[in-house]
Amino acid sequence: MTALTALVRRDVRVALRVGGGALIGVLFFLTVVVLMPFAVGPDLALLKKLGPAILWLGALLASLLTLDRLFTADHDDGSLDLIVMSRTPLELACAAKALAHWLAVGLPLVAAAPILGLLLNLDAVATGAVALTLFAGTPALTFTGMIGGALAVVLRRGGLLLSVLVLPLSIPVLIFGVAASNAAVSGPSPFGTPFSILCALSLASLVIGPFAAASSLRHGLD
Amino acid sequence: MRLSGRCLRCVRGGREVFSGLDVTAESGHAVAITGPNGAGKTSLLRLLAGLLVMAGGSIGLEGGDPELTLPEQAHYLGHRDALKPALTVSENLSFWRDFLGGGKSGESDALAAVGLGHAAHLPAAYLSAGQRRRLSIARLLAVKRPVWLLDEPTSALDVTGQAAFAAIMTGHLAGGGIILAATHTPLGIAVQELRIGGTG
Amino acid sequence: MTLIDLANPSRFLTLAGRILPWLVAITALVLAIGLYKSAVAPDDYQQGATVKIMFIHVPNAWLSMFVWGVMSIAALGTLVWRHPLADVAAKTAAPIGAAFTFLALLTGSLWGRPMWGTYWEWDARLTSVLILFLMYLGLMALWRAVEDPSRAARAAAVLTLVGSVNIPIIKFSVDWWNTLHQPASVIRMGGSTLDRAFLIPLVVMAIGFTLLFLTLHIAAMRNEILRRRVRTLQMLQASKSAA
Numbered sequence: 001m002t003a004l005t006a007l008v009r010r011d012v013r014v015a016l017r018v019g020g021g022a023l024i025g026v027l028f029f030l031t032v033v034v035l036m037p038f039a040v041g042p043d044l045a046l047l048k049k050l051g052p053a054i055l056w057l058g059a060l061l062a063s064l065l066t067l068d069r070l071f072t073a074d075h076d077d078g079s080l081d082l083i084v085m086s087r088t089p090l091e092l093a094c095a096a097k098a099l100a101h102w103l104a105v106g107l108p109l110v111a112a113a114p115i116l117g118l119l120l121n122l123d124a125v126a127t128g129a130v131a132l133t134l135f136a137g138t139p140a141l142t143f144t145g146m147i148g149g150a151l152a153v154v155l156r157r158g159g160l161l162l163s164v165l166v167l168p169l170s171i172p173v174l175i176f177g178v179a180a181s182n183a184a185v186s187g188p189s190p191f192g193t194p195f196s197i198l199c200a201l202s203l204a205s206l207v208i209g210p211f212a213a214a215s216s217l218r219h220g221l222d
Numbered sequence: 223m224r225l226s227g228r229c230l231r232c233v234r235g236g237r238e239v240f241s242g243l244d245v246t247a248e249s250g251h252a253v254a255i256t257g258p259n260g261a262g263k264t265s266l267l268r269l270l271a272g273l274l275v276m277a278g279g280s281i282g283l284e285g286g287d288p289e290l291t292l293p294e295q296a297h298y299l300g301h302r303d304a305l306k307p308a309l310t311v312s313e314n315l316s317f318w319r320d321f322l323g324g325g326k327s328g329e330s331d332a333l334a335a336v337g338l339g340h341a342a343h344l345p346a347a348y349l350s351a352g353q354r355r356r357l358s359i360a361r362l363l364a365v366k367r368p369v370w371l372l373d374e375p376t377s378a379l380d381v382t383g384q385a386a387f388a389a390i391m392t393g394h395l396a397g398g399g400i401i402l403a404a405t406h407t408p409l410g411i412a413v414q415e416l417r418i419g420g421t422g
Numbered sequence: 423m424t425l426i427d428l429a430n431p432s433r434f435l436t437l438a439g440r441i442l443p444w445l446v447a448i449t450a451l452v453l454a455i456g457l458y459k460s461a462v463a464p465d466d467y468q469q470g471a472t473v474k475i476m477f478i479h480v481p482n483a484w485l486s487m488f489v490w491g492v493m494s495i496a497a498l499g500t501l502v503w504r505h506p507l508a509d510v511a512a513k514t515a516a517p518i519g520a521a522f523t524f525l526a527l528l529t530g531s532l533w534g535r536p537m538w539g540t541y542w543e544w545d546a547r548l549t550s551v552l553i554l555f556l557m558y559l560g561l562m563a564l565w566r567a568v569e570d571p572s573r574a575a576r577a578a579a580v581l582t583l584v585g586s587v588n589i590p591i592i593k594f595s596v597d598w599w600n601t602l603h604q605p606a607s608v609i610r611m612g613g614s615t616l617d618r619a620f621l622i623p624l625v626v627m628a629i630g631f632t633l634l635f636l637t638l639h640i641a642a643m644r645n646e647i648l649r650r651r652v653r654t655l656q657m658l659q660a661s662k663s664a665a
Contacts, residue, residue, distance in 0.1 A: 006320035010309070017308040078302030081273055085293040086322050147584055154577040155567050165560040165581060168553050169588050172595035179602060189602065197598075201591070208587060215501065216580045235570050236657055 003088045004096045011100030014073075022108040025062045029109055032058035033116045044121045051120035052130050052181035056174055058116075059109045059134055063141040064170065066105050068162050070097060070149030071217060080153070080217070090218060095210040098146045106138035129184030129191070133198060137177040140202040143209035144169050150213035173201055223249040223285035223368060225270075225292070225400055231278030232265045239265045241278065245402070245416055249285070249368075252391065252401035254413040261419025263404035264301075267371045270402065271298040286368065296369035301377075303358045307347035311338060314346050315360055324365030332363035335390065337383075351378040359387060362394075370394060372403040384410060431647050434507060438644045445637045453630035459623035472536050476620075479529035481628040482522050483547070485635055486554055487589075489519030492639075493561075494586040497579035507643070509575030510650075512582065513565050514642035518635060520558035526551050546600035550593045557585050571650065 016022055036054050040046060047054075071094075074080040083093050113134055117127035148166035155161065180194040224246070231241040239262040247253045255263045268274040270281060272293035283292045305314050315329050333339045336356040341349070349357065355378040362370060370391075376384045388410030391401055395411070403409060460477040493515045499508030530548050531541045542548075561578060568574035 003321045003323065006317055010306070010313075010317045010321075013313070014306050014308050076302075077306070078300050078304040079306075081268075081271070081298060081300060082304050082318070082322070084273060085271055085296065085298055087290065087294045088321070147581065151564070151577050151581065154573060155564070161560070161563055161567055164556070165564065168557050168560070168592065169584065171553060172588075172591050175595045175599045179599065194598075208584065212580050212584045216577050236572070236654065237661065 003086065004092055007083075007088075007093060007096040008100045008103070011097055012104050015100065015104035022104055025066060025105045026108050026112045028062045028065070029058045029112055030116060032061060033119055036120075048121045048123075048126075051117065051122045051126060052133075052185070053178050054120060055113055055116060055130050055134070056137075056177050056181070059106075059113070059138060060141060060170060060174060062109055063106060063138060064145050064148070064163060064166055067101065067142070067145040067149045067166070068152040068159070070101055070146060071153045071213070072149070075153045084218070090214040091210040094146065094150070094213040094217070095143075095206070098142050098209060098213075101146075102139055102142045106142055110134045110138060123185075126181065126185045129181045133177045133180045133195065136195065136199050136202055137173050140173045140198070140205045141170055143202070143205035144173065146209045147212045147216065150216035154216060173198065176201065223283070223398065223400060225281075225283050225369060225402075227270065227279060227281045229279040230266070230269060230276065230281070232262060232269055232274060233277040234265060234274070238277075240418060243279070243418065245270075247400045247402055247414075249398045249400060250395050252395060252403065252409070252411055252413045253416050254409060255402060255404040255416050255418060256406070257417050257419035263418060264373050266418065267298070267300075267373050267402065267404055271296060271371050273298070283369070292369065295367055296371050297362050297365070297367045299358055299362065299370070299372045299375055301373055303354045304361075305346045305354060305357060307345065310343050310345055311349070311357055312342040314357065315364055318361045319364045322361075322365040322367075328364035328366075332360040335363055336360045337386065352380060352383055355379055356383060359390065363390065368399050370399060370401045370403075372401065372405075374405060375403055376405070376407060376409065431507065431510075435644055435647060438640050442637065442641060442644075445633065445640065449630065449633040449637050452626065452633055456623060456626035456630045459626055463619055463623050470536075472533060473620075475529050475533040477623050477627045479526060479533055480624060481631040482526035482529060483551060484628060485631050486519060486523035486526050486551060486558075488632070489515055489522060489635060490554070490558075490582070490586060490589065493519065493582045497582040500575050500579040501583075507647075509571065509579070510643050510646045511639070512575065512578060513571070514646050515639055516558060516562050516565065518638050518642065520555065520562060522631070522635070523551060523555040523558055527555060544600070544603075546597045549600070550596045553592055553596070554589065557589075561585070 020027070033054060036050070037047060040050065071080060074083065074097075084090060086093070110131055113131045114127045117130060122130070145166050147169070148162040151165065152162055176194045176198040179189075180191055180198055183189050183194060184191045225248075227243070227245040229241075230243040230245070232239040232243075243262075243266065245253065245266070255266060257263055265274060269276055270292065272291065281292060283295065286292070286295050304318070309317070311333070312329065315333065318324075319329055330339065330342075333342055336359050338353060338356055338360065341353065346354070346357065355375075359375070376387055379387060391409065391411050395401060403413075456477070460474055463474065463477075465471050465473065493512050496508045496512035496515065499505040500512065527548065530551065534543055534545070534548070535541055561581060564578050564581060565571075565574050568577065
């Protein structure tokens with residue numbers, strides 16, 4: 001087994017065994033969706049119109065709020081020291097950890113989206129579109145947000161400051177994710193344009209995120 | 223093989239911890255780093271491990287693999303044990319073996335050598351402090367690296383554990399390895415002493 | 423005296439002390455000329471005299487981007503070249519950039535009121551500037567959150583560079599989002615082509631505000647260097663009294 005596969009496997013195992021595992025992210029997602037009708041009223045037509053946006057916001061928050069533990073957990077128990085000293089480049093190790101986070105947190109959100117779509121009166125096309133855009137866009141959320149995880153090690157705290165730093169960077173993903181979902185439902189604009197931009201954002205973040213995180217971690221290890 | 227550091231200077235949090243420090247260690251020899259608390263024993267080890275930025279001086283490893291840096295050829299045993307409580311003893315060790323590039327068979331031998339063979343399937347959360355320390359030591363055996371940088375290695379170990387670890391260290395030195403250990407207590411093996419921080 | 427000499431904080435302090443009075447004078451002069459030219463420029467046939475807010479709004483908006491560019495170069499100085507003054511430059515530029523961004527938002531809002539009837543519209547340009555303002559504030563909070571400036575420097579440098587990659591992406595996304603939601607054409611702020619009568623005051627004001635940034639930045643860097651010296655002295659004193 002290669003070093004990176006071992007790292008992904010360990011992180012996924014720990015995420016699934018600790019504190020509610022994959023389901024806690026889904027539970028948070030569900031809670032956010034449940035809050036919406038209390039805020040905007042139970043008008044089904046309105047919820048249907050807002051549906052893709054609500055699902056995207058829920059997924060965004062569920063992803064970002066778990067990212068502050070991405071590196072601090074390893075820093076706290078001394079694993080990060082050993083990861084830095086290994087023969088694996090730190091950028092690849094960071095990418096592997098982000099991949100594990102997406103598998104353990106992001107993917108369950110994608111799987112939960114269709115069920116939550118029912119609560120928001122979304123039809124099959126809309127639900128499929130939202131799930132597909134979430135599948136393409138949650139990697140961007142994780143890989144863009146990992147810079148926040150790295151900063152949490154330097155700052156020695158998580159909390160609101162990290163969210164303030166990372167949320168502006170996630171705005172493009174949100175814009176194109178919701179736009180693609182809405183385009184699939186109501187058109188006139190084609191689904192392809194925003195969706196391909198969304199995929200491009202994900203691919204770009206796969207490169208930028210690990211480099212930015214590794215750079216921050218490298219000398220923040222005091 | 224020879225590890226040498228010349229004129230090392232370390233700054234942490236804006237405060238100079240030490241400067242002009244020289245350290246040498248050769249194959250088959252152990253260096254015990256002693257001194258009062260806060261003198262910089264941990265800082266020196268972390269500097270050599272590449273975890274702290276050097277504010278001055280140079281570090282060299284003669285006779286090692288020229289393709290690899292010093293940290294890539296060293297083990298670091300710090301205050302914290304790098305264990306995930308949610309994983310079993312065996313899963314913890316096999317992860318580090320796979321990640322750091324140890325041999326396939328190293329795991330069970332290493333666990334037996336530290337006396338944890340019977341606990342392989344227990345979650346690491348169930349281990350006592352001494353057993354956790356021994357599991358970290360097993361990592362040093364499962365993955366072969368020539369330089370060992372140890373920070374208070376025997377701190378959580380009882381007398382039997384300390385004697386067993388002395389035997390492990392002797393074996394490493396006999397194989398041509400280098401050990402640098404920061405310690406307050408005698409290690410049970412022959413050492414050169416490097417004192418930091420004066421008489422305190 | 424080469425650029426490397428400038429890297430020495432003491433030399434920088436001496437140089438700063440010498441050129442600052444001149445900089446203040448030139449800045450005041452250029453801004454005065456610019457304001458005069460703005461005042462005598464003709465009114466726009468469509469917007470009347472309110473178009474003159476543009477002479478403050480546009481330079482401020484331009485500077486909000488320019489200062490992020492300066493911080494990005496300083497960030498490279500910290501990460502790549504390890505220039506000793508780079509993190510001082512980065513830390514002091516952030517509040518000044520935030521101030522210019524805020525002024526751009528404020529003047530943009532005041533300019534929009536006669537046109538839109540409200541103080542705020544989710545217009546593409548204003549929204550991008552608002553997000554930029556948020557990023558400036560986040561960066562300033564990051565500097566404050568870490569006690570040791572050299573640790574904060576690296577984290578802030580990485581975030582600045584990630585930000586500068588993202589800012590064009592955010593701008594593009596917001597433009598795209600805006601056209602999606604507002605198909606009707608709105609009066610564009612500033613218009614697409616500027617008559618020569620507007621261009622000259624605009625350029626003069628832009629130069630004036632850039633000089634203002636330069637003056638404030640150098641003065642702030644001088645303060646920051648002195649502040650760090652005080653901190654070092656205090657720490658030395660603390661360790662002496664403990665021994």
